[in-house]
Structures are given as C-alpha cells and as structure tokens.
Amino acid sequence: MIALLSIISLLLTALFLSVLIYLIIGWRAVKTPQIKLSGYSTKVTVLIAARNEEEKIHLTIEDILAQDYPKALTEIIIVDDHSTDRTSAIISSYADRGVKLLQLKEDKPLNSYKKKAIAEAIKLSGGDLMVATDADCRMGRQWLSSIVGYFELHNPVMISSPVSYFEEKSLFERMQALEFYSLIATGGAFIGNGHASTCNGANIAYRKDVFYEVGGFKGIDDLASGDDELLLQKVAVTYPGKIGFLKHYEAVVFTHAKPNLKEFMQQRRRWASKSVKYKDKKLWHW
DSSP states (O other): OHHHHHHHHHHHHHHHHHHHHHHHHHHHHSOOOOOOOSOOOOOEEEEEEESSOTTTHHHHHHHHHTOSSOGGGEEEEEEEESOSSSHHHHHHTTGGGTEEEEEEOOSSOOSOHHHHHHHHHHHHOOOSEEEEEETTOEEOTTHHHHHHHHHHHHOOSEEEOOEEEOSOOSHHHHHHHHHHHHHHHHHHHHHHTTOOOOOOTTEEEEEHHHHHHTTTTTTTTTSSSOTTHHHHHHHHHHSTTOEEEOOOGGGOEEEOOOSSHHHHHHHHHHHHGGGGGTTOHHHHOO
16 A cells, blocks of 8 residues: 555656646746837737726726827727626726727627627727737736737737736735736746647737637637637637747736635636636537
8 A cells, every 4th residue: 555655646746747847848938039119010909898897997998098009000999798887987988089988788698798798899890919908907008019019020820928916915815926927827838838728818919810710709608708718729729839928028917816715716616617618629629
C-alpha cells in the first residue's frame, strides 16, 4: 500500500511539474510585442453589453472617449440589456459625443442575453475590428491604440488582452486577484504554446468578418457564459496560430473583484457552465 501511494504521489508530482513547465514555456513564448504607434487605418467598434451598471458605466464611457485613438476611426456601441436602473439614461446622455445606445428587447426568455446583445451590436456596427469590454471596466488612454497597433503590425484574427483587478479592499478580494492573475496568465501561456483555450470577455478583439465566418455564437448561444473563450475556441479551429495574446501594459483593462463569497460563487458557476462545450466534437471538429 505504501509503495502504491508513493507511485501515485510521484505521478501526481510529475504531472504537476509537467503542466507548470508547459505554462512557463508558453508564457515566455509570448513576448512583449512591438506595436504600431501611428498611421492607423482600422475602423474599430467598441462593444459593451450593460445591465444595471448605473454606478460605474459613466466611468467606462469617459475612459473610452478619452482614448488617443483617432475619433474618426472609433465607433462605440453600448447595448442596454434590460436594465431596471438608470443605465440606459446615462448611456443616452453621451449621444452627442458619439456613443450609440442599442436597447435589447427580447420577449422570450434566453439563456444568454449578453451574447444576444453583442451579436445585435455587431450586426449594426460599421467597424472592421470588434473590441469588446465590460460596462464596469477602466482603461488607460492608449488601450485602443495598443490593440490596433498590435493588430495592424502582426495581423492576428483575434486578440486576447490582459484583465486585472484593482482597488482591492479586503483579504478576500486580494486572494481573488491572485487567482485571477493566474487565470489570465494561463490563457496567455496556452496561446503562446499555440493552443488557444481561454480568455476574458472584458478585453478581447476580433475581426468582424471572422466572427461571421465561424458562425458567431451559433452552437454556444444556449449557455449563460462563453461569449469569450468558446468563441475563441471556434476561431482557433478555423485559424490555428492566428490568435494573439497582447502582453502589454497599455492594453490592460481593470475591473473589481467580487465583494463577497456569494457573488464570487455565482460568477464561477456562470463560468463553469461553458465547460460542457469544451469537448463538443460537433462544435470544435476535434
């Protein structure tokens, strides 16, 4: 029995070390890239799906409006996903500054209103590159220009960029931040190894034509989550090696950790719901 336990322990240790080495190799393979600093030509559509975000959405909008990317090449579409607070009114107040409000009105229940919101925004968009973020995120002035600069110089069809927690106020939030950093780094490492598998929908970009080429959210629209990494995996099947991870500080967006265990668990259950599609061979052709 002792010998068996020793063998199991050695195998588990070997497995852990193998995974760790794999992730280290992948993370090191993702270099901080050169990015184009001027002469941009890509029309960008910033996509945001918002529901009951009256406390923070004005900050996100102000950050996007403050971007140093050319205004003539920037379109902002925010979809109000059945908010019951002042979210819609706040978005509308920015209409004279070019922010477009789309009201999502669905009579029948859906498992993922967010995917529907994003799909409707893409349908109305005039951009060639869709850049998606969340309604409670903050970003620096060079966020868009760093993404487009990378896109125009390296020609990926989809870009996963970093997301970070900030303004942590408690030990629980700091613990979440450490876990979250590891998830983001793992996603980057897998992309570095040529096996794109995970990303975060608060900071992704993809070509509009590629979104439609892979069928958009068809096949994953029955899940509450998955507008990010399940779409990433669909794109990876059609365009292997054409997904990039933008390891650059200017490309980071910042968001808040969950304030309590209940909200944290709700978030993780939502994320876990998409795992049922990871081995769907009809979807991924594996």
